[in-house]
Amino acid sequence: MSGDSPTGSRRSRSRRPTLADVARLAGVSTTTASFVINNRPAQISERTRERVLAAVRQLHYTRNAHVTALRRRRAQTLGIHFHDYQGGQFARDPVLGPVLIGVAQAARSHAYHLVVFTGAPDRDGEVPVEAFLDGRADGLIYVHAPPGDRLMAELAEVELPCVVVFNRYAPPNLGFVDADNITGAQEAVRYLAALGHRRIAHFTHGIPNSNLEDRIHGYRLALEACGLPFDPRLLVRGEPWLDAAAALAVVRRLERPPTAVIAFNDALAVQVIHAARACGLRVPEDLSVVGFDNSTYATVVTPALTTMAQPLVEMGRLAATSLIQLVGGAPPSECRHLAPMQLIERGSTAPATARRRSRWR
Known part of the structure; x- marks a missing residue:
């Protein structure tokens, strides 16, 4: 098989398939392939649509997340940071673990990725607010911010949407999710x-x-x-x-x-x-x-x-959905929630x- 064929094994190892590869294999224009892949309305026959989708599956084509983010001006990613937890200990914590599960469930249901910020590798001590402003995430869920926390105060001064979990006294321009x-x-x-x-x-x-x-x-x-x-x-x-x-x-x-x-x-x-x-x-x-x-x-x-x-899992879900609402332009006052406790x-x-x-x- 030719090495420059879109389905060739040499190509699959050397570069990821492109939209042009999909269009070439399906026998359509790149515009038609793009309309099908992005589910955009257009006068495209069902037979043509099936050819494009078959080419997508055959080539294992996926959209370039970085290009999509640039076009949408969003990374389609939520960040989460746990105050004072190092080395992934939060995943084993009987309180924080369920919160993380809820966040991940909600992020997935809204087609968002999730990135865990573990700190600043090149700096000791407190994490600087700049660590969250490099564009990797559209917003941040900050878990267990203590009273008077410097980072929480700095997050309130930047334009990054943020929801604080386990602190109902977050600044008014941040969202929060806490138990009552x-x-x-x-x-x-x-x-x-x-x-x-x-x-x-x-x-x-x-x-x-x-x-x-x-x-x-x-x-x-x-x-x-x-x-x-x-x-x-x-x-x-x-x-x-x-x-x-x-x-x-x-x-x-x-x-x-x-x-x-x-x-x-x-x-x-x-x-x-x-x-x-x-x-x-x-x-x-x-x-x-x-x-x-x-x-x-x-x-x-x-x-x-x-x-x-x-309701720890539900609080995690609520934190993620609230952050997505903030990213979409909702006012922080609509993203501040107290969850009831149950005996x-x-x-x-x-x-x-x-x-x-x-x-x-």
């Missing part, structure tokens, strides 16, 4: 109060995190609404990370120790359950425990964890009983 953490924490407190708990602790970390602060705020609001006094000794924060065993030992020494603990997330709640068991407390007979997220941690512990579920009741919670206090001693 204040209402979620309130629901967790109300649920435990309805079970008869009057001493409800909140264990959390000390890292800069808007979700963390919102959950503390919701916890305090709900205590007041339920007529339960706020005891600052029952709000235990890490510096920056909380040691669940040490926190439990502190509240255990109180004259009136808690009968229930709300943990910042499922991972911390699991640590509380293990720490309780290590010091002779039964969950839920002596101590009820509630987490946040409904991650994989919630079902790999015994007893299974009662938790406030975030998932499992075996780590039970009604308060009179014998709980004696078990703590």
